[in-house]
Amino acid sequence: MNDVLRDLFPLAWSGMITGCLYALGAMGLVMIFKSSRVVNFSHGNVAGFAAFLIYGFSSGVLLDLSWGAAVLLTIVAVVAIACLTYAVIAPLVFDSDLTATIATLGIGLIAQGATLLIFGADIVSLDLPIPRFSTSVLGLRITGYDLTVLGVAIVTIGALFFVIDYTKLGIAFRAISENSFAAEVCGLNLRSIHLFSWVVAAVLGVVGALLIVPTTFLSVTTVAAFMLQAFAAAVIGGFASLPGSLIGGILIGVLMNLFTFYVSPQFSSTFLLCIILLALNIFPNGILARVGGSRV
Amino acid sequence: MSDHPVTIKAVHPPLPERLRELVASDLGSYVLAVVLIVLPLLVSGSWMFAIGVCFANAIGVLAVSFLVRYGGEVSIGHAFFAAVGAYSVAILDTRFGLSLLVSVPLALVLGVVTGVAFAWPSRKLSGIYLAVSTMALALAVPELINNTDALTGGYEGLYVSKPLIPGLPMSFQRYYVALAVLIAVVFALARFRHSRQGLTILLSKAHPAAADAFGTRQVWARCAVLGISGGIAALCGAMLAFAGSTVSPSGFTLWSSIFLLVGSVVSFYGLTLARALIGGAFLTLVPQFLSASGAWIPVFYGLALLGMILLGHYLPRLKEMMARHGGTA
Numbered sequence: 001m002n003d004v005l006r007d008l009f010p011l012a013w014s015g016m017i018t019g020c021l022y023a024l025g026a027m028g029l030v031m032i033f034k035s036s037r038v039v040n041f042s043h044g045n046v047a048g049f050a051a052f053l054i055y056g057f058s059s060g061v062l063l064d065l066s067w068g069a070a071v072l073l074t075i076v077a078v079v080a081i082a083c084l085t086y087a088v089i090a091p092l093v094f095d096s097d098l099t100a101t102i103a104t105l106g107i108g109l110i111a112q113g114a115t116l117l118i119f120g121a122d123i124v125s126l127d128l129p130i131p132r133f134s135t136s137v138l139g140l141r142i143t144g145y146d147l148t149v150l151g152v153a154i155v156t157i158g159a160l161f162f163v164i165d166y167t168k169l170g171i172a173f174r175a176i177s178e179n180s181f182a183a184e185v186c187g188l189n190l191r192s193i194h195l196f197s198w199v200v201a202a203v204l205g206v207v208g209a210l211l212i213v214p215t216t217f218l219s220v221t222t223v224a225a226f227m228l229q230a231f232a233a234a235v236i237g238g239f240a241s242l243p244g245s246l247i248g249g250i251l252i253g254v255l256m257n258l259f260t261f262y263v264s265p266q267f268s269s270t271f272l273l274c275i276i277l278l279a280l281n282i283f284p285n286g287i288l289a290r291v292g293g294s295r296v
Numbered sequence: 297m298s299d300h301p302v303t304i305k306a307v308h309p310p311l312p313e314r315l316r317e318l319v320a321s322d323l324g325s326y327v328l329a330v331v332l333i334v335l336p337l338l339v340s341g342s343w344m345f346a347i348g349v350c351f352a353n354a355i356g357v358l359a360v361s362f363l364v365r366y367g368g369e370v371s372i373g374h375a376f377f378a379a380v381g382a383y384s385v386a387i388l389d390t391r392f393g394l395s396l397l398v399s400v401p402l403a404l405v406l407g408v409v410t411g412v413a414f415a416w417p418s419r420k421l422s423g424i425y426l427a428v429s430t431m432a433l434a435l436a437v438p439e440l441i442n443n444t445d446a447l448t449g450g451y452e453g454l455y456v457s458k459p460l461i462p463g464l465p466m467s468f469q470r471y472y473v474a475l476a477v478l479i480a481v482v483f484a485l486a487r488f489r490h491s492r493q494g495l496t497i498l499l500s501k502a503h504p505a506a507a508d509a510f511g512t513r514q515v516w517a518r519c520a521v522l523g524i525s526g527g528i529a530a531l532c533g534a535m536l537a538f539a540g541s542t543v544s545p546s547g548f549t550l551w552s553s554i555f556l557l558v559g560s561v562v563s564f565y566g567l568t569l570a571r572a573l574i575g576g577a578f579l580t581l582v583p584q585f586l587s588a589s590g591a592w593i594p595v596f597y598g599l600a601l602l603g604m605i606l607l608g609h610y611l612p613r614l615k616e617m618m619a620r621h622g623g624t625a
Contacts, residue, residue: 039424041372041431088602092609098370101424102561103605105372105554109598116591199417228435231428239425266443273432277417 010140011257017146018215019253020153024208025230026237026245027160030203033239035197037097037240042085042108044227047205049077049111051213051223052119055126055163061119067129082113082202086195093194101296105148113187123219128210149211157246158208160200164242177240226235229256232272236279237288244288248279325569329479336471344471346584348539351474353559354576355481358531359525360560361567361575362485366494367521368501369422372553373430376414377407379437379528379548381533386454386543387447396460396473396538403534404527411526415519434553441545453544456537474539477531482569488524489567497521529556551594555579558601564608 032040056062057070065073085107092100096147133144164170175183176193184190208230209223217220233252237244252275259271356378358475363371381403388399418429441448450456459469488494500507500517507517537543559575566572578600586592 033424037427087604092605095609098423098427099605099609101427102370102557103602105557106598106601106605108595109554109558109601111598113591113593113595113598117595120591212573228431231431235425235428239428266439269432269439270436273436276429276432280421280425281417 007261009138010259011261012254013140013142014146015254015257016250017149018212018257019233019250020149021208021212021249022228022229022233022252023246023249024153024156024204024211026233026249027157027228028204028208028243029230029234030237030239030245031197031201031204032241033234034242035173036093036100036194038089038093038100038104039239040104040198041101041203042104042111043201043230044224045111045115046078046081046085046202047110047209048220048223049081049115049137049228050074050123050202050206051126051209051218052115054210055218056119056125059124071206071210075203078202078206079199081197083195086198090194105281112220112224115184119220121220123217124212125214127217145214152207152211156204160204162243166188169193173197178221228269229253229272232276232279233262235276236283238283238284238285241288247288318440325482328569328573331563332475333472333609336468339452341389341467344467345539346580348471348474348579350573350576351471351478352532352535353556353578353579354538354572355474355478355535356529356556357559357563357575357579358481358567358572359529359532360556360563361563361572362522362528364565365567366497366501367518369521369527370427370557371430371525372427372550372557373433374525374529374556375548375550375553376430376433376437376550377410377529378533378536378556379441380406380526381447381530381535382537382543382548383441383454383533384530385534385537386449386456389456389537390449390454391447393458395458396534398442400477400531400534403530407530407533408523408527410530411523412519414526415522419518430553431507434550437534438545441548449544453542453547455542457541470539470541471557474535477535478572479569480529481528482567484587485567486536493520555597555615558597561601561608562604564604 025047029040029043032038032043052072053062054070055076057065057073058067063070063073082199085104088107089100089103091104122149127203128145128148130144130148135142164173172183172188172193173196175186175188176190180190208226211224212226229252230249233247233249236248236251237246239245252272255275256268260268263271332347335347339347350555356374359377360371360374363369363374384403384406385396385399388394388402414433418426421429442450445451457466459466460473461469461566496507496510496512497517497520499510500514504514508514533548536547556579559579560580563571563575563624566574582596583590583593584595
């Protein structure tokens with residue numbers, strides 16, 4: 001019993017740390033879905049491309065900049081990509097959300113191909129410039145990386161909630177996600193709000209990618225694979241709730257960690273499939289949905 | 297002409313005209329089928345192999361298009377059903393020495409069963425929610441194959457070598473069996489369109505409430521559509537295994553599922569022989585032409601997908617505009 005508890009605590013902690021990153025990815029997906037009803041399947045590939053850009057800008061493959069400058073330049077590039085993506089699918093958004101969703105698959109394919117073309121299929125490492133630090137609290141090993149992730153996640157998510165709750169832009173965003181027709185009647189410009197959510201999502205994706213890469217290595221598929229857990233997190237939150245996807249992300253992080261440790265590391269995707277199907281059946285509108293029925 | 301309202305004429309074209317249309321559309325398929333049957337006399341062996349694989353992919357494209365046409369749903373997980381079919385053929389071949397006569401029916405049955413088994417837990421989902429759960433389905437495939445390597449051969453895959461008819465050259469068999477299955481699927485789908493069940497399913501897609509009132513439950517329609525689609529996808533996998541001669545987990549990833557969807561979009565979700573072949577050719581021949589520069593393949597697929605979607609979006613509008621201009625001029 002004592003042994004189980006001794007393992008459980010660190011596992012839950014590290015699961016929560018990765019869970020925060022899944023939540024960052026999931027929030028990007030949810031932002032886009034809430035405003036424009038499109039599931040952005042290109043999220044992972046574009047974020048992966050961004051991670052490679054940071055590597056390219058800071059390592060001398062493309063440019064030889066400092067880490068901070070490389071990140072800034074990449075964020076500019078990613079915002080440009082987000083605007084371009086939205087420009088391509090904008091005509092489809094009001095026509096059929098499913099068609100627009102398929103179109104994002106095309107964008108994802110292009111992003112993946114571009115990564116391969118520019119950086120090849122090699123594996124590179126991309127570290128965060130943080131001091132190596134580690135301490136032990138109640139038998140729990142806490143590293144500088146953990147604290148960085150936690151800090152960045154709290155600041156980013158806090159800032160996002162602040163913008164959405166208290167600024168005019170946020171109010172417009174909420175209005176559109178509640179009822180886009182009424183919002184349009186009230187004189188809101190749907191396009192600019194859509195663009196806002198796409199840009200924010202892209203930046204969230206870059207932050208998530210930057211923080212997840214140091215735990216493994218960077219290859220064409222790393223970030224895309226990471227974003228799949230983000231999809232699961234968004235599904236648990238019902239795909240239309242930002243707090244829901246935060247909880248979903250942490251839940252997925254902890255559950256996946258426990259599953260790989262206690263059951264089997266080889267069947268993690270199958271486990272993810274089961275979680276998604278279960279979550280969609282038990283809480284089709286997310287874990288934070290108000291209970292209610294539909295009438296015919 | 298003003299005495300005859302145009303709308304009525306459009307709904308009931310004169311019988312001879314309808315007959316001619318029917319013959320013309322079918323005639324195209326028959327001619328194409330005959331051309332494909334005599335094609336091996338004209339092309340070299342490597343082309344025959346590629347075209348055989350192209351037939352197999354065309355079946356997979358049909359499976360995805362069927363789901364779109366009859367279910368109104370998009371799947372990015374059809375590699376799962378294809379893997380079920382491919383591994384039934386490959387495992388029966390290598391482990392039990394059984395030929396396609398046994399393994400193809402088994403593949404079909406397993407495809408239908410897994411289709412329904414997936415449809416049941418996801419029966420309440422639609423649109424993007426279903427798309428995301430099919431994505432999760434596709435993700436689980438490679439690791440399931442890799443971790444049952446005693447049966448599936450793991451990373452290395454299996455080699456399918458048992459001929460259907462002993463004695464005949466294998467290269468011809470790989471081509472003709474795939475072609476025969478493709479034609480059979482196209483024919484069955486054409487019949488299905490006019491069958492009672494087909495019409496019921498279409499009704500339940502277009503007017504769910506009306507279908508409910510007539511006693512077709514949504515759950516039943518969903519299970520039927522996914523079952524049939526899964527069965528067709530399993531046939532695709534079976535033919536990929538036979539015509540392509542090897543199966544390995546790398547052939548059934550999320551990307552293969554997405555490529556099947558790309559093929560379906562490129563063929564405008566058509567269920568005819570020609571449309572399916574366009575999709576299948578797209579999946580088979582593009583990688584062949586771009587094999588020297590592999591990184592261009594996703595870029596090309598992505599551009600083609602976007603291009604076809606935007607074309608599908610703008611073409612009706614352009615036509616309308618041209619018709620309007622033509623009408624006023």
